[in-house]
Amino acid sequence: MTALQGALGAEHAAVYGYGVVGARLPEDQQRTDARTAYAAHEARRDAWQRLIGSLGATPAAAAAGYQLPFAVTDAAGATKLAAHLETRLTAVYADLVAAVPGPQRGTAADALRDSALRAHRWGAADPAFPGIPEPLPTPSATTP
Template identity: 80%
Template sequence: MQPHSRRTFLALGLITLTAACTSSNGADPNGAVMPGNKGPGPDPDNPVRLRAIAATDTLLAAYDTALATPGAQTALLQPLRAETAQHRAALAYGMPAASVPPAPTPGTPTATPTHTPATLAALERQTAQSRLTDLGAAQPPLARLLASVAASNALHAAALGAPLDQTPDQPSPTAPPTAAPTPGTSLPALQNALSAEHAAIYGYGVVGAHLPEDQQRADARTAYTAHQSQRDAWQRLLTTLGATPTPAAGGYQLPFPVTDAPTATKLAAHLETRLTTVYADLVAAVPTPQRPTAATALRDCALRAHHWGAPDTPFPGIPEPVPTPTATRQS
């Protein structure tokens, strides 16, 4: 519905996000949604989580091997390993201790080939793909976590030197859906994603106007075009479902004044970071055929946020599920 005022708050960060599947989720003391099973009986997510934990353990062992290599880039690798350990803790949260294999001990390399940043980047991308492959088999809260961790794997690959466009093979965000989601609970989340894309497009218009005519402005144009394409995809999908796509507002109030190139790049980072939250929630809200598309959008926004200087986090788009004493990495 069109708002009463043509000037609305910027949708990214100031709108009320649609919560998905919150009634049966556990939560940590800080209120973060957890994937753990809280009811009686076996957790149907356990097979998916055990596969995700095994893939994470392979990564941890590879980092330990790389860190034990003479001349290892410790300052780069140690924070990435610490974040990978946080992924493992989140994936294992709520599982009986006896069912979770022991984690590799830090500093104890296994009998694996020597790992370099390039081979670690390839392994991070491979691990991200395995998370996304399991999206359809997971319950919504775990699917949300898997998509977030896959985005973090992509950020790790970028930190290790992989080009930002070398990401796991996934359907294009603008590709036609393979099956239409069931109208109902997914519609508010889809409309919310569309509203957020409207706001991002407006925001990038402001960003581009304050950047010099150089590579930064070219990057802003590329991001602007990507968000237009994603907006169009959501509009088509909503129309297919028989819903009226939410129109763009006439204007949006920015979260802070944008007056020069530094504040413009800060706004771009803000836009992309807020969109990761929108898309993490969307992964949990839509039916399984649409989860890869939402997860791809989450990953792409996380990579663009990284490009614009936003600090990386272990769980793009969601609060940290398992508090740990390890400091998070700053890009």
């Protein structure tokens, strides 16, 4: 249950964070992407709340506010925050996949994949996943 509550808490923070992200992006594709991510995190948050409730526990409530990891004053900072949020969620969901029983593991793996893809779209470095080899470096031409 602790891992599920942790995922719920991370989604609460992501919903808050994407409010900040959207406020600092211009009306373009990035803001559309931020709105889509915001809605996805709201849906994921609501799903975790329902699951936790169905298991007989009380879902953790969102905090009134969250401390951002750095100041977000412009579009570049907003993009960096979005990448940070998704990278953090990728780590949370990797832990959740390992912690939950089979019936919930697929949902956790879907959340892991979704966060990793969004992190990549926002410019974060791709995470290393256990069991998946790192890509080999691209050979470069050398001149004699």
